[in-house]
Amino acid sequence: MQNIHQRACRKIGKYLKIYSDIFNSRLLRETTVQRRKFTSSSPKMAPRNSPRNLRVLLDMDGVLADFEGQFLKNFREKYPQDPFVPLEDRSGFYVTKQYYALGQDIGTKAFGIYEEKGFFLSLQPIEGAIEAAREMADMEGVDVYICTSPIKKYTHCVVEKYQWLDKHLGKEWMERMILTRDKTVINGDLLIDDKPNITGGMSPPQWQHVLFTSWHNRDVTLQGGQVRLDGWLPHSGWRDILERKRQEINK
């Protein structure tokens, strides 16, 4: 029990130290701000409280790139005689799981569709995604990263994800690219992703999960601190979600 008291006292002591640090740094910051007034050209964000940049992690498949639509198109073209799952009947994150339920061979065929050379590069951008990503990246005080998980048969997938970015957003977007099977260890404020349950080595993750609506997750109930984003069109409210979070991290 004595330990607990000691620990609390140390904590309080530490924060009395921080109290003096705040005092000193505030003085320092005020000096800096005075200087900035004369050197910087009308920044969009007030430098007064030195807000830090909001880090937004954007998933690719199902958020920027239309994985589901291309998958169905290719499947129906390649196997016109086989049963398929219309987009409006999709449920569950893994499309192949639903196809396996139609038969072992159908599941295997489904896997083959997105393991094929060219599949990931051929994905069409989701409506408004490219414009939104560009606008976001241009926002002052916002850092955008692409945070995407390659499939296990990575042979074509990993390079095509880079090529897709090149093609639709430009070569310089490679600097923002993060390929990882575990997104929990990426240090963002928001992760915009269509996968409902994202788990990994870090629990809880640093980021808040923005569940991006896709055919397969329309009926999923939000959990924890999740919020939902229904698309990239102007009325979807993505800017509000970013703005709220930016205020939250800087308050």
Add this chain to the structure above:
Amino acid sequence: MQNIHQRACRKIGKYLKIYSDIFNSRLLRETTVQRRKFTSSSPKMAPRNSPRNLRVLLDMDGVLADFEGQFLKNFREKYPQDPFVPLEDRSGFYVTKQYYALGQDIGTKAFGIYEEKGFFLSLQPIEGAIEAAREMADMEGVDVYICTSPIKKYTHCVVEKYQWLDKHLGKEWMERMILTRDKTVINGDLLIDDKPNITGGMSPPQWQHVLFTSWHNRDVTLQGGQVRLDGWLPHSGWRDILERKRQEINK
């Protein structure tokens, strides 16, 4: 000035709240530990303080894979008449920069060496690296990730990095792989990397930088919280660095 006082008082108030939380959670934890004594089979780590896992990020080139050695070998084989930089004369992180100093054409040739198909897959493991990585991954309370930056001409590099992992550590290591040009946003406790200055979107990063000794960084002075690791052989002390950090994050 009054604001500063208010802020400090709020901080102290907050930590008085934490004080009571510590008290409550300690009681809760003690109950849990009691239960564990009868249910868990002799864990290597005492569960008493519920320590969290240490996250170690391992760079590939220059840490697991011998980039410098293979580069020089290929360069000399391909351009036997051209000047080159012996390993013991290497300085500066970017090998091509030093080759450009020998002539524009030499620099261009140097670039070509590691942009060639097969280069990244052909790299030899650094002595002891594979054994150390395996041992680390098997350690209780340690999570290992591979954290590596692809070169800008990513065509062969990205897929070969995955293939290299497959070949030397096994398919399941793909789950640990993080490809990123910005390592500062990866949430680790230690980053073992041979690049002396690692900057990016997050400053300071979450991790402590363990500078892995390479020909090009032997004479670099450590800065900030950096520590140095001279190799993967038993006497190099990598286990001590991990153990110290694990204690630090759980104290």
